[in-house]
Amino acid sequence: MLDLTQLRSFVVVEQMGSFTLAAERLGLGQSTVSQHIQRLESAVGRRLLARDTHKVLLTTDGEALLSHARAMLAIEAQVQSQFRGQKLRGNLRLGVSEDFVTSQLPAVLEDFVRSHPSVDLELTVALSGTLYEMQDNGEIDLVLAKRRLGDARGRLVYREPxxxxxxxxxxxxxxxxxxxxxxxxxxxxxxxxxxxxxxxxxxxxxxxxxxxxxxxxxxxxxxxxxxxxxxxxxxxxxxxxxxxxxxxxxDVEFVLVPRKGADQALVSALSDDILGKVRSLRANA
Incomplete structure (x- = not known):
C-alpha cells in the first residue's frame, strides 16, 4: 500500500523541481521530504528522482508513477471534500491571456483542482484586452493577464521584460x-x-x-x-x-483582476494558489 503523504511529497518535488522549494510549499523540513522520497522508492523498489546541476528530474520509473500518484491524491481530495461540509463549491469563470496558457497554466491549476474538486472552472483563453472587455461585460469572474506599466488595475503577480x-x-x-x-x-x-x-x-x-x-x-x-x-x-x-x-x-506586468460581485471565496482561493505557484516557479527558474 503506497503512502499518500509520501506520494504528495513526490508530486510536489516534481512540480517544484527542488526538494527545498517542495519542503517550503508543504510546510515540512527538507530532510522530511527527502525521507518521504526514500521510503517511497523503497516501497516501489525503483529510483524515482535524479538530480542534475540545476534541478531534480524524474527518472523513467518516476514518470510512470507520476500519473498514478496524481490520481490517488485526487481521489483523496474528493473523499475529503464529500465528508467536509466547508469545502468550496460553485462555478468560477477564469480568463487567461493566450501567452500564459502555453507556458505556466497547467502547473498553476493542478493544485487548485486537486484541492477544490467541487469547484467547476470555466476557462476562457484570449488576448488580455479582450479578457478585460469580457470582464467588464460580466462574462468573466477572474482575469489573469498582462497590463501596461502605470495601469493600476488588478493585483500584481510579477513584472517581466x-x-x-x-x-x-x-x-x-x-x-x-x-x-x-x-x-x-x-x-x-x-x-x-x-x-x-x-x-x-x-x-x-x-x-x-x-x-x-x-x-x-x-x-x-x-x-x-x-x-x-x-x-x-x-x-x-x-x-x-x-x-x-x-x-x-x-516591461509588462501580469496581474489578477477580480470582477466586482464575483464569489469572493472562490476568487480568493484561486488567486492565492496562482500567486503562490507562479512565484515558486519563477524562483526556481
Missing amino acids: LVWLARDPEQVLSGGPLSLIAFPPPSVTRSIALEALGRSQVAWRIVCTCGSLSGLTAAARAGMGVLVQPRSMAPSGLKEIGKGQLPVLE
Missing part, C-alpha cells in the same frame, strides 16, 4: 521594413512594439496576424519575421535579438 525574437535575427534585420508577426488588436505586446518602433522611426510592416500564440510561433519559426513575447515565455527555436539592434521595449 518583453523581447524581440526571430529564427534568424541577422536575416530579418538585413534590410527593408521590419517584418512583424503579431497578435491582432487589442494586444498589449502589439501596442508596445508598434509604439517603440514609432518612437525610433523604424519602418515596419505586419506580415502575419494571428490570435493564437501557436500560430504566431509557427510563423516565426518559419522565418517570416520578428515576434515580441515576455522573455520567460519565448518559444523554443527562436533567438532573442541583441540589445541595440531594435528599440528597447517596456
Whole structure:
C-alpha cells in the first residue's frame, strides 16, 4: 500500500523541481521530504528522482508513477471534500491571456483542482484586452493577464521584460521594413512594439496576424519575421535579438483582476494558489 503523504511529497518535488522549494510549499523540513522520497522508492523498489546541476528530474520509473500518484491524491481530495461540509463549491469563470496558457497554466491549476474538486472552472483563453472587455461585460469572474506599466488595475503577480525574437535575427534585420508577426488588436505586446518602433522611426510592416500564440510561433519559426513575447515565455527555436539592434521595449506586468460581485471565496482561493505557484516557479527558474 503506497503512502499518500509520501506520494504528495513526490508530486510536489516534481512540480517544484527542488526538494527545498517542495519542503517550503508543504510546510515540512527538507530532510522530511527527502525521507518521504526514500521510503517511497523503497516501497516501489525503483529510483524515482535524479538530480542534475540545476534541478531534480524524474527518472523513467518516476514518470510512470507520476500519473498514478496524481490520481490517488485526487481521489483523496474528493473523499475529503464529500465528508467536509466547508469545502468550496460553485462555478468560477477564469480568463487567461493566450501567452500564459502555453507556458505556466497547467502547473498553476493542478493544485487548485486537486484541492477544490467541487469547484467547476470555466476557462476562457484570449488576448488580455479582450479578457478585460469580457470582464467588464460580466462574462468573466477572474482575469489573469498582462497590463501596461502605470495601469493600476488588478493585483500584481510579477513584472517581466518583453523581447524581440526571430529564427534568424541577422536575416530579418538585413534590410527593408521590419517584418512583424503579431497578435491582432487589442494586444498589449502589439501596442508596445508598434509604439517603440514609432518612437525610433523604424519602418515596419505586419506580415502575419494571428490570435493564437501557436500560430504566431509557427510563423516565426518559419522565418517570416520578428515576434515580441515576455522573455520567460519565448518559444523554443527562436533567438532573442541583441540589445541595440531594435528599440528597447517596456516591461509588462501580469496581474489578477477580480470582477466586482464575483464569489469572493472562490476568487480568493484561486488567486492565492496562482500567486503562490507562479512565484515558486519563477524562483526556481
